[in-house]
Amino acid sequence: MRLKIYGTAASRAARPLWVAQELGLAYEHVALPYLGGATRTPEFLKVNPNGRIPVVDDGGVLVWESMACTMYLAERFLGADGRSLAARDNAERAEILRWTFWVVTECEKDALLFLMHARLMPPERRRPLLAEEALRHLAGPLRILNQHLQDRPYLAGERFTVADICVASVIAWVEDAGELMAQCPLLRDWLQRCLARPAFQQVRSMAKSA
Ligand SMILES: N[C@@H](CCC(=O)N[C@@H](CS)C(=O)NCC(=O)O)C(=O)O
Incomplete structure (x- = not known):
């Protein structure tokens, strides 16, 4: 193929x-x-x-x-x-580029620390303080995304684009950080909309059976 x-x-x-x-x-x-x-x-x-x-x-x-x-x-x-799923104009291109670079540079490291130290590592190797600190660091950037979602359903506007995939696939690592999500209700709802998509659900079941 x-x-x-x-x-x-x-x-x-x-x-x-x-x-x-x-x-x-x-x-x-x-x-x-x-x-x-x-x-x-x-x-x-x-x-x-x-x-x-x-x-x-x-x-x-x-x-x-x-x-x-x-x-x-x-x-x-x-x-x-x-x-x-790609940009159709410069306004969409700007959103796709800025949010994708943003999530990698401002969020991914802390989201991964939380995932490892609160969920994935064997309990005896977890360091809960690292997970808590990671969530504290994420609160600021996630509030900015929450605000961006005040007047649009998706990151680039009215339609789902690759920006939503890039960003949601990182923020999904803190999906069940209840307090953080409660502080950012628009972001929480957007994340749920993205993760409920059949394509993501297929990938999640591929991951579960891996
Ligand atoms: N910045 C890279 C990170 C890639 C990465 O760390 N991949 C992990 C799996 S999620 C990996 O391949 N680890 C194996 C290794 O480092 O030996 C990317 O986004 O693709």
Whole structure:
């Protein structure tokens, strides 16, 4: 198959997989795990010298970095119904770029700290203070996104775009941080709208069965 997406759905590969599912793309899923050295073999290092997933291979064009993979697919492909997740004008392009860079630089590290230390790591290795501190750091940026959502249902305006996928896939890591979500009700509702989409639900069930 011409299009391949490398990386288990239980990883940042969920981001490009979500785009592929939204658009109904035909792709081969090479569900490499991120533990156990599968991303560090000489063969995979030729695909991504960083030794990380996800990677999109579009007929030999290799894209790594999850947000780059996600935006590449959205720019490159339309859905079968002609639907696009990419920018249709400069105003949408500005929203997609700024919120995607924002979530990676302002939110991802803290969201991941919370996920690891409050949810994923074995209880004896968790450091609850790190998880609490991460949520405190996130409160400021998430209030800004909450405010942005005051007069639009999606990040770029009236329609769902790749910006929603890039941002929701990070904020989903703190989805069940009840107090934080209660402080940002518009963001909480937007996140639920995004995560309820059939394409995301498909990716979530792929992750559960991984
Ligand atoms: N900034 C990178 C981070 C990629 C990353 O850390 N991927 C993890 C899985 S979510 C991985 O491949 N870990 C395996 C390793 O580092 O050996 C991106 O967004 O793609």
